[in-house]
Amino acid sequence: MPAPEPSIPSKNERSDDPALVERLSNGDLEALDVLFHRYASALLNLARRVTGSSVDAEDVVQDLFVGLPMAVRRYAERGSFGAWLRTVTVRLALDRVRRGTRRHEVALDLAGEQAALSETPEVRWDIEGAIAALPDDLRMVFVLKEVEGFSHAEIGRLLGIRTGTSEVRLHRAMRALRRALGGGA
Numbered sequence: 001m002p003a004p005e006p007s008i009p010s011k012n013e014r015s016d017d018p019a020l021v022e023r024l025s026n027g028d029l030e031a032l033d034v035l036f037h038r039y040a041s042a043l044l045n046l047a048r049r050v051t052g053s054s055v056d057a058e059d060v061v062q063d064l065f066v067g068l069p070m071a072v073r074r075y076a077e078r079g080s081f082g083a084w085l086r087t088v089t090v091r092l093a094l095d096r097v098r099r100g101t102r103r104h105e106v107a108l109d110l111a112g113e114q115a116a117l118s119e120t121p122e123v124r125w126d127i128e129g130a131i132a133a134l135p136d137d138l139r140m141v142f143v144l145k146e147v148e149g150f151s152h153a154e155i156g157r158l159l160g161i162r163t164g165t166s167e168v169r170l171h172r173a174m175r176a177l178r179r180a181l182g183g184g185a
């Protein structure tokens with residue numbers, strides 16, 4: 001049985017985030033190390049789902065943490081630090097997809113929690129393959145909405161599309177997945 005996927009740390013685990021952010025903004029690289037160990041795994045999974053590539057996801061997370069000492073100065077504690085990191089990760093991943101610089105591969109973990117609920121490895125592979133085969137615009141909306149839990153309004157802001165466009169793309173993605181998995185149109 002595969003190990004459960006890491007998630008963004010719980011409230012108790014991140015209660016010291018503001019102090020770590022302050023330390024990092026003052027150049028303390030030990031704080032960066034703590035934040036990396038706390039968030040990198042979950043952010044890697046998120047980036048993998050958006051880009052469709054493990055290699056690209058690693059590049060996105062590396063870029064995020066390399067630039068974090070400077071970027072953290074723009075963090076304006078309007079929400080949780082983990083949520084801010086997720087948003088930055090999605091934006092970096094989307095930039096990579098839009099630039100067309102990503103490497104083409106079938107990601108093995110795209111379906112995340114939904115695939116983990118499957119009874120057999122074969123079903124999980126079918127789901128992951130079907131999600132990976134979606135066109136980029138449909139896959140991004142599907143992953144952000146169904147796997148990561150973003151609202152259509154948030155997806156619209158992240159992707160630069162209207163809320164209605166996000167809803168239509170999700171509908172098309174679901175229809176394509178049903179067809180690919182033998183569930184009809």
